[in-house]
Amino acid sequence: MSPKARRLPAEQRREQLLDVVTRIVLDEGFGAVSIDRVAREAGIARTVVYAQFGNLEGMLTALVDQAAARAVGQVSAVIPELPVTRDPDVLLVDAVRSFTMLVRDHPRLWRLVLFPVEGAPPIVRRRVAEGRAAVFALLEPLVEWGVQARGGPEGIDTELLARGLLTMGEDAARIVLADPERFSPDRIATFTATLLGAFGRPE
Incomplete structure (x- = not known):
C-alpha cells in the first residue's frame, strides 16, 4: 500500500x-x-x-444506495416544483433534453440503474423501484398541472399519462446509452415537441 x-x-x-x-x-x-x-x-x-x-454486502449496498440517490437527484433537478409559470410544452421538452443530456454525460451511473447487471442482489431491484416511485411522485402533479395549463387533451387520465411519460423517459435513457450518436438529446427533444404538437391546443 x-x-x-x-x-x-x-x-x-x-x-x-x-x-x-x-x-x-x-x-x-x-x-x-x-x-x-x-x-x-x-x-x-x-x-x-x-x-x-x-463486509461485502455492506459494500454492495453502499454502491446501490449511492447510485439510486444520484439518479433520483439528477432527475429531480430537471423536474420543477409547482407552482410553475412556464409553458408546459416547452417545460417538458426542455426537461427531456436536460435529462437525456445527464444520462449521456453520466453513462456509468445510468447503466447501473437502468440495465440488468448479472448477479444483481435483491436490493438493486428494491432501490430501483423506490427511485422510480420517488420520481413518479414528483412527476404526477406536474403532469396534472401541465394538462390543465395547456387545455388538454380533455379527459385524459393524468396518472396513466405520468406513468407513460416515466416509461418513455427510461426508454429514452436506454437508447441514449446504447447509441448516443444516433439518439442524441436534441433528437429526442425534437420528437417530444412533435408528439406534443400532435395533441393540439385550444385557441
Whole structure:
C-alpha cells in the first residue's frame, strides 16, 4: 500500500472504492466483486475496505444506495416544483433534453440503474423501484398541472399519462446509452415537441 493511499480522507477513500466496485460490476457483474479484489485494485489493505463497509454486502449496498440517490437527484433537478409559470410544452421538452443530456454525460451511473447487471442482489431491484416511485411522485402533479395549463387533451387520465411519460423517459435513457450518436438529446427533444404538437391546443 502506498503512502498516498494511506493518506486519503475517509470520504475520498469511500468514493475511490465505490468507483472500483462500479467498474467491476459494469464489466463483469456483481458476482465478480469481492473484498480481496477491490482492495487489490485500489492498492490498499483489505482492512481498509472492511473499515469502510463492514463486509461485502455492506459494500454492495453502499454502491446501490449511492447510485439510486444520484439518479433520483439528477432527475429531480430537471423536474420543477409547482407552482410553475412556464409553458408546459416547452417545460417538458426542455426537461427531456436536460435529462437525456445527464444520462449521456453520466453513462456509468445510468447503466447501473437502468440495465440488468448479472448477479444483481435483491436490493438493486428494491432501490430501483423506490427511485422510480420517488420520481413518479414528483412527476404526477406536474403532469396534472401541465394538462390543465395547456387545455388538454380533455379527459385524459393524468396518472396513466405520468406513468407513460416515466416509461418513455427510461426508454429514452436506454437508447441514449446504447447509441448516443444516433439518439442524441436534441433528437429526442425534437420528437417530444412533435408528439406534443400532435395533441393540439385550444385557441
